[in-house]
Amino acid sequence: MNRRAFLLLTTAGTFGAALGVNKLMKLTSAATPCATILYSASDNPAGGHFLTRLDIASGTTDSQAVPFRGHGMLPLHDGRVILFGRRPGFECAVVNWSNGMQRIPATAGHHFDGHGCLSAQGDVLFTTENHFDAKRGVLGIRDSQTFQHLGEYDTFGLDPHEVQLMPDGKTLVVANGGIETHPDFGRRKLNLDTMQPSLVYIDAASGKKIDEYRLPDRYLSIRHLIATADGNVGVALQYEGDLYRQQPASLVAWQERGGDLQLLDISTADVARFSGYMADLAYDPQQHILAVSSPRGNHTSFWSTREHRFLHAHPLPEPSGIAFLADKQQFLVSDATGGIHTFPSTLQPASASLLHHYPDTLWDNHVVLS
Amino acid sequence: MFKQIGCCLLLLPSLLLANEAPPVETEVKEVATTVAPATPIPNADKLLAQVVDGAIIPLYRELDVTANTLTQRSKTFCSEPTAEHFKVLREGWGETLLAWHRTDALMFGPAIEDQIDFKVNFNPPKKAVINGLLNATSPLTVEAVEKAGVGGQGLGTFEFLLFDRDKSDADQLAAFQGDTGKRRCAYVQAASELLQTTLHTIAEAWINDKNGYATAFRTADKGNATFASSRQAVDLLVGKLFQSAEKFSKNRIGNPLGKGIDLNTEGKQEVLNTSNAYQLEAWRSGYSVQVVRANVAGMQRIVKDGGILQWLRDHNRREIEKFVADAMEMRLDNYLKLPVPASDPFELIRTGNSKALDGYYYLGNDIQMGIKRQLAKVMGVQLGFNDNDGD
Numbered sequence: 231m232n233r234r235a236f237l238l239l240t241t242a243g244t245f246g247a248a249l250g251v252n253k254l255m256k257l258t259s260a261a262t263p264c265a266t267i268l269y270s271a272s273d274n275p276a277g278g279h280f281l282t283r284l285d286i287a288s289g290t291t292d293s294q295a296v297p298f299r300g301h302g303m304l305p306l307h308d309g310r311v312i313l314f315g316r317r318p319g320f321e322c323a324v325v326n327w328s329n330g331m332q333r334i335p336a337t338a339g340h341h342f343d344g345h346g347c348l349s350a351q352g353d354v355l356f357t358t359e360n361h362f363d364a365k366r367g368v369l370g371i372r373d374s375q376t377f378q379h380l381g382e383y384d385t386f387g388l389d390p391h392e393v394q395l396m397p398d399g400k401t402l403v404v405a406n407g408g409i410e411t412h413p414d415f416g417r418r419k420l421n422l423d424t425m426q427p428s429l430v431y432i433d434a435a436s437g438k439k440i441d442e443y444r445l446p447d448r449y450l451s452i453r454h455l456i457a458t459a460d461g462n463v464g465v466a467l468q469y470e471g472d473l474y475r476q477q478p479a480s481l482v483a484w485q486e487r488g489g490d491l492q493l494l495d496i497s498t499a500d501v502a503r504f505s506g507y508m509a510d511l512a513y514d515p516q517q518h519i520l521a522v523s524s525p526r527g528n529h530t531s532f533w534s535t536r537e538h539r540f541l542h543a544h545p546l547p548e549p550s551g552i553a554f555l556a557d558k559q560q561f562l563v564s565d566a567t568g569g570i571h572t573f574p575s576t577l578q579p580a581s582a583s584l585l586h587h588y589p590d591t592l593w594d595n596h597v598v599l600s
Numbered sequence: 601m602f603k604q605i606g607c608c609l610l611l612l613p614s615l616l617l618a619n620e621a622p623p624v625e626t627e628v629k630e631v632a633t634t635v636a637p638a639t640p641i642p643n644a645d646k647l648l649a650q651v652v653d654g655a656i657i658p659l660y661r662e663l664d665v666t667a668n669t670l671t672q673r674s675k676t677f678c679s680e681p682t683a684e685h686f687k688v689l690r691e692g693w694g695e696t697l698l699a700w701h702r703t704d705a706l707m708f709g710p711a712i713e714d715q716i717d718f719k720v721n722f723n724p725p726k727k728a729v730i731n732g733l734l735n736a737t738s739p740l741t742v743e744a745v746e747k748a749g750v751g752g753q754g755l756g757t758f759e760f761l762l763f764d765r766d767k768s769d770a771d772q773l774a775a776f777q778g779d780t781g782k783r784r785c786a787y788v789q790a791a792s793e794l795l796q797t798t799l800h801t802i803a804e805a806w807i808n809d810k811n812g813y814a815t816a817f818r819t820a821d822k823g824n825a826t827f828a829s830s831r832q833a834v835d836l837l838v839g840k841l842f843q844s845a846e847k848f849s850k851n852r853i854g855n856p857l858g859k860g861i862d863l864n865t866e867g868k869q870e871v872l873n874t875s876n877a878y879q880l881e882a883w884r885s886g887y888s889v890q891v892v893r894a895n896v897a898g899m900q901r902i903v904k905d906g907g908i909l910q911w912l913r914d915h916n917r918r919e920i921e922k923f924v925a926d927a928m929e930m931r932l933d934n935y936l937k938l939p940v941p942a943s944d945p946f947e948l949i950r951t952g953n954s955k956a957l958d959g960y961y962y963l964g965n966d967i968q969m970g971i972k973r974q975l976a977k978v979m980g981v982q983l984g985f986n987d988n989d990g991d
Binding site: 301316415474509526595 | 715827828829832850871
């Protein structure tokens, strides 16, 4: 591990603070005031892959073709956007909207797992990766300007999927999905009988594990997360058990800062709507509402983190990415048929409004605002 | 023309089934849903038994026979490596490849247990592993090939050993002759024996019900350790039909041709990307078109001989089911009526003359969309953008 190089990089501030970077990270995008641009991976109906940006107000879109299906995104302070390769992704793309794209290859024996984040200073990029022959989950560490590989940290679990920086600027939180895969076998899940998902906190400067949390049901794969400005963490889960026999106890978990990771309450009848599968999530810090998309269940769901329970869900065909528009007190939801919808953030069930529709832009998995 | 056929077959049932799509409600209603899947499947026991007895077992029985024949031909060739025996061996490999591809929509249960399917057909083969075995001095046995892993065994490896586009047929044959050719022959023999064993394992699981999977599938309606209900078995089967269609329309033809068509806009938009002949399945041997035809021929047997289309006609409750069955049958027939190009598909794409392959792409897409928009819906199976490939 090239920890020394990383320490040098962070302490000496070689590349300086990246002004404004934190505003662009999902951590704070949960409360981004006046976000105007949305980024998302997308496909066209013919199967072509793109990174698309949408001007939310005008509805204008701009797409950059990319050579692979992307997953998560990370806007940089200079206007470029990193599109992380969907697992097993052997490259990421850095899209410069005026000047094409740069490709970041995975290091030998590794593939990207779909997400990444920046250090507090913005000079270091962390990416979730699978060191597949060693059966290790790792965080790749790269210079965020040159993308030179500097080293890696262990994630202390298999299948690290999403990583975010906690608001202390020092701690990384990693969702280890727990599922063993190997690119030789495509996306086949190789260890469902023994999978052990975990939520792990890691010291960003040293790679040392600070804490680790697991859920009672090890078939609940911990895949996506959101860290709030208060240091709480919401988690969207995917159930790998047999849904024809048993529904999971819940599909969303919440961890108050310093507390335990706990499943949010939901009835068996309600959780069945989501087909065992939650994807993206966003948070309204004022009303303590967590919104979570369920593309398989064709529902967008809303949960109270204050009351630790499911609130309501709204049918929507294949909802994908989700974000909170703080200035409008709305959740914005993309869907895989081209729709962009908004939901008012309320404790009571409310109507969805179709904001835009793009029949040739099938929104994929996540959205990020800036 | 191909686009028009697709649109006509899709249009009417799409309208008929419009009410089946998940509604976008303007107001949320708190409706208590039941946990168990709701859609009942009448006569599911007969349907699932017919799928097993009418399609799955015959398809695997044929595959078992071709693998056995391939082993015999490997032995014959290696005992007398003549041009005629080489030709017969290659044909034997091709017959096994196509028999395997006719089971492409059956990638569940015994076919994927312990990732056994990767032992049958791992692509692309690992040249370093294969060359390592060829250049080593230790005996090249079945055990050695098995130990080398999936990248050095199965149909892909076999193709690598038997077909080389950079060499003449005479040079390729010469590689098996003389003292230096003996090791290559030993590899072919060991690989064929191992492949036969692997395929027999899968076939036996269905034919003689080893491990009880066939019985579990047949009797899913009563619930058992493998299937909680017939719904689970039907969802699995239709989901695999869809995945297979996606592979033969997109991965095995669309991507190599570098094209896609937007069926959501009734075929009005076509997107052209970069063609790549190396993305063809079995590009080395030139079997690429036969492979996708085998995929569709297998699918046709599953839905026809396996009784799915007849089941739809017998349960024409909404007067949509029969239409969907007829449309599905027509799609598969139309695909298999496409002419087989006289020229090598790899060369057609490489030289930019791939027009003769377009029909395989358009009608393949039509089958895929027919399964998604019609067959899955009338059978109560939910498929979707993220259904089989979540993240």
